[in-house]
Every structure is written in C-alpha cells, then in structure tokens.
Amino acid sequence: MNHRHRLPQLDAARPFLTDGGLETTLIFHRGLDLPCFAAFDLLKDDRGRDELRTYFERYVALARERGVGFVLDTVTWRANPDWAAWLGYGLDDLDAANRTAVVLAQEIRAAGEADATPIVINGVIGPRGDGYDPSGLMSAEEARGYHARQVAAFADTATDMVTGVTLTNPEEAIGIARAARDHGLPAVISFTLETDGRLPDGHSLSDAIERVDAETGGSVAYFMINCAHPTHFAGALEEDGAWRERIGGLRANASAKSHAELDEAEVLDEGDPAALGAQHGALRPLLGSVSVLGGCCGTDHRHVDAIGRAWTQ
Numbered sequence: 527m528n529h530r531h532r533l534p535q536l537d538a539a540r541p542f543l544t545d546g547g548l549e550t551t552l553i554f555h556r557g558l559d560l561p562c563f564a565a566f567d568l569l570k571d572d573r574g575r576d577e578l579r580t581y582f583e584r585y586v587a588l589a590r591e592r593g594v595g596f597v598l599d600t601v602t603w604r605a606n607p608d609w610a611a612w613l614g615y616g617l618d619d620l621d622a623a624n625r626t627a628v629v630l631a632q633e634i635r636a637a638g639e640a641d642a643t644p645i646v647i648n649g650v651i652g653p654r655g656d657g658y659d660p661s662g663l664m665s666a667e668e669a670r671g672y673h674a675r676q677v678a679a680f681a682d683t684a685t686d687m688v689t690g691v692t693l694t695n696p697e698e699a700i701g702i703a704r705a706a707r708d709h710g711l712p713a714v715i716s717f718t719l720e721t722d723g724r725l726p727d728g729h730s731l732s733d734a735i736e737r738v739d740a741e742t743g744g745s746v747a748y749f750m751i752n753c754a755h756p757t758h759f760a761g762a763l764e765e766d767g768a769w770r771e772r773i774g775g776l777r778a779n780a781s782a783k784s785h786a787e788l789d790e791a792e793v794l795d796e797g798d799p800a801a802l803g804a805q806h807g808a809l810r811p812l813l814g815s816v817s818v819l820g821g822c823c824g825t826d827h828r829h830v831d832a833i834g835r836a837w838t839q
Contacts, residue, residue, distance in 0.1 A: 533687060533712055533747060534595060534644050535774070535817045541837055542595040542646070544777065544820030545585045546830050549603075552577065554794040555826065564604035564613055569626045579634060584827050586638035586645070592834060593642040597775075597818055598635060600627035603652035603691055606676050617675070624649075624679040632684050649680035649688040649711070651702055663727065666741065669701020674708065681709035689714040692753045695727040696737045703742045716750035716777065721784050723762030731762045735769040748774025748815065753822045755782040755797075756805040763812045771815045776806065776833075780824030788823060796824050803832030810837060 535542040548565055552558045556577060561567065568574030578601055589596040602624050604610075610620040628647065635645040654672055655662050664672060673690075680688055688711050690702035699715045706713035717725055717734055725734055735749050749772050751759055756778050763770065780802060781788060781795035788795070806819070819837055821829045 533646060535597060535646060536747065540594045541816075541834060542597050542818045543585065543589045543592065543830055543834055544597040544648075544775075544818055545582060545599060546821030546825035546827065547780070547823045548581065548599070548601065550794055550823050551581060551826050562604055562609055562612055564609060565601040566603075566605040566623050566627060567613060569601065569623055569630065575630055578630060582634050583638065585830065586634060586643070588827055588831055588834075590638065590640055590643045594834070595644045595646070596638075597646045597648050597820070598631050599648050599650045599689075600624070600631055600680075600685070602627045602650045602676070606652065606654060606673065608654055609652075621675070621679045624676055625683055628680065628683040628685055646686045647684055648714075649677075649683075649685040651676055651688055651690045653690075653693055653698060663695055663697060664701065666697045666700035666704070669698040670704045670708075671701075673702050674705045677702075677705045677709050677711065681711055685711065687712040687714060687747065689716055689750070691716045692718040694718060694725055696725075696729060696734045696741075699734070699738050700741045703738060703746050707742070707745050712747045713745065714748055714750060714774070715746050716752045716775070718752060718785075719754040719759050719762070721758045723759045726785075730765075731759065732765050732767055732769045735772050739769075739772065746772075748772060750775035750777060750818065752777035753779055753785075755779050756802070756809060757782050760805075760809060763809060770812065773813055774815050775818030775820075776809075776813070776816055777820045777822045778802065778806070778825070778833075779822045780829055794824055796826075797829075799829040799832040802829055803836035806833045807836035807839060
C-alpha cells in the first residue's frame with residue numbers, strides 16, 4: 527500500500543482514532559522515568575522500544591476492533607534541539623532518534639494495518655519551550671528555521687505528515703507549517719487551550735486558526751485542539767464561522783484541571799472515561815469536519831474507546 531503523503535482521514539466517512547496520553551501513561555501506569563517528559567529517550571534501547579510498541583499496539587487493536595483508521599504518532603514531542611541538549615543529545619543523535627521513531631512506527635503499522643484500518647504515520651513536533659508556557663515567543667520565521675531540522679529528518683523517512691502539537695501561539699504554528707511546506711510534507715496544527723478556551727498567549731482559537739491560514743496560504747491540512755478538557759473549549763466552539771470547519775481533530779485531557787494544577791499534581795487525574803466520551807459527543811453538531819479522535823494527558827485506551835463510541839452514536 528502506497529502511504530506517501532496520503533491522508534485518508536481527510537475524507538473518512540468514519541473517524542480515525544489515535545492514542546491517548548503517551549507520557550502520562552508511561553509515567554503513571556508503567557512507572558517509567560521520562561526526563562523532561564521525553565518519550566523519545568526510550569528509543570535508545572530494546573526495553574524502551576518494547577514499552578512503546580506495547581503501548582501503541584493496544585490502540586491499533588482498538589481501531590481494528592472498531593473497523594476505523596488510525597493516526598500513529600511518532601514519540602518525538604520533545605525531539606527538538608533545545609530539549610535534546612538538556613537531555614545530552616547531540617544534533618546528529620537527535621536526527622537519528624527522529625528517524626528511529628519513524629522506523630518503530632513503520633514496524634507497528636506493518637504488524638497492525640488492515641483494509642478497514644489504514645494507518646497514517648504522523649511525525650510529532652512539539653513546541654520549542656514548555657507546552658503550557660507562551661513565554662519566549664519566536665517570530666514565525668525564527669520558528670520556521672528552528673523546527674526545520676526535525677521536519678527535514680522526517681522528510682527523508684516514511685512519515686506521511688507532521689503535526690505541531692500543544693502549540694501556544696500562532697507564530698510557532700506558522701513557522702512549523704512553513705517548514706513542512708518547504709520539505710513537501712502535509713502539516714497539521716494542534717493548539718492547546720486554557721480553561722477560558724483561549725490559547726496561552728491570549729489569542730482566541732478562531733483568531734489563531736484564521737491567522738495561521740492567512741499567513742500560510744491555507745497550507746495546513748487541518749487544525750486540532752489538544753491538552754485541554756472539553757469544558758474548557760466548548761464555549762469557544764459556539765462562535766460561528768468558516769474557521770470551525772478547519773478543526774479536524776480533538777485530543778482532550780481526562781482532567782478538567784488547569785495546566786497549572788496538572789503541573790503540580792503528583793497523582794494522575796484520570797477523570798471519567800464515559801463522561802469524557804459524552805462531552806465529546808455533545809460537541810459533534812458543532813464540529814462536522816472532525817475525523818481524528820484521541821486523548822491527551824491522563825487518558826488511555828478506555829477514554830479513547832469511549833470518545834470514539836460517543837462520536838459515532
């Protein structure tokens with residue numbers, strides 16, 4: 527099957543699932559140490575790769591059971607130069623880690639893909655700084671240059687697309703989208719939102735999406751919301767406009783707590799999977815273009831299953 531830059535989730539009659547909270551699952555459920563929340567560090571040995579493979583295989587099996595597609599993320603949210611330096615990785619080692627993440631995704635896809643479950647490999651690009659903190663903002667062109675190295679590493683692999691995840695501001699999103707376009711990769715942009723439904727830098731979701739589209743010639747394949755609870759962003763979605771049709775995916779947190787509260791928490795708040803699913807289902811009339819459904823902090827396969835079921839009822 528030819529996967530190169532094929533994004534079947536764009537015209538899917540049924541939703542595509544993706545995974546839940548990778549890092550929170552590995553830390554709180556598996557008891558693993560992830561310095562700087564960097565899951566890519568597990569790629570360095572067989573034990574770590576086996577943990578990652580087991581984690582994703584459960585979600586792929588869920589997608590197969592449901593007869594839907596799956597967006598398979600690389601474990602590279604922290605695999606950019608600044609975070610890598612703090613973890614002791616040189617730039618060449620970082621490039622190798624990004625490529626190894628894709629190889630692992632290819633192995634998982636080869637083992638799990640089926641006719642009714644196409645699998646898309648998504649190269650994950652995290653923010654340069656903390657996903658909750660908008661300080662230290664770059665210009666769009668600075669962000670384009672900064673993220674170009676990771677995008678280039680993905681461009682030489684089987685990666686089907688890249689996604690900028692937990693982005694706090696339009697400038698970094700614009701830079702990632704431009705870097706992806708420079709290297710011929712489809713880009714998705716996923717913003718994180720605070721409890722008031724706005725980006726951490728204060729932009730409304732509608733303004734952020736419209737600005738990114740205006741500054742990139744509409745090159746972004748679709749937008750997503752992640753690392754926020756439905757109760758945080760439901761009100762923002764009531765604002766009408768074409769921007770809302772650009773939202774193609776949701777990856778919500780299990781907890782309704784603020785980012786500041788989650789940062790300080792020593793116990794995982796898993797929320798209620800059934801309630802989280804129902805809260806997603808209530809949003810469906812406003813989000814006719816959403817086709818990708820997964821979770822973020824605190825969620826696991828139970829939450830993603832409940833969300834997928836609620837969305838298709």
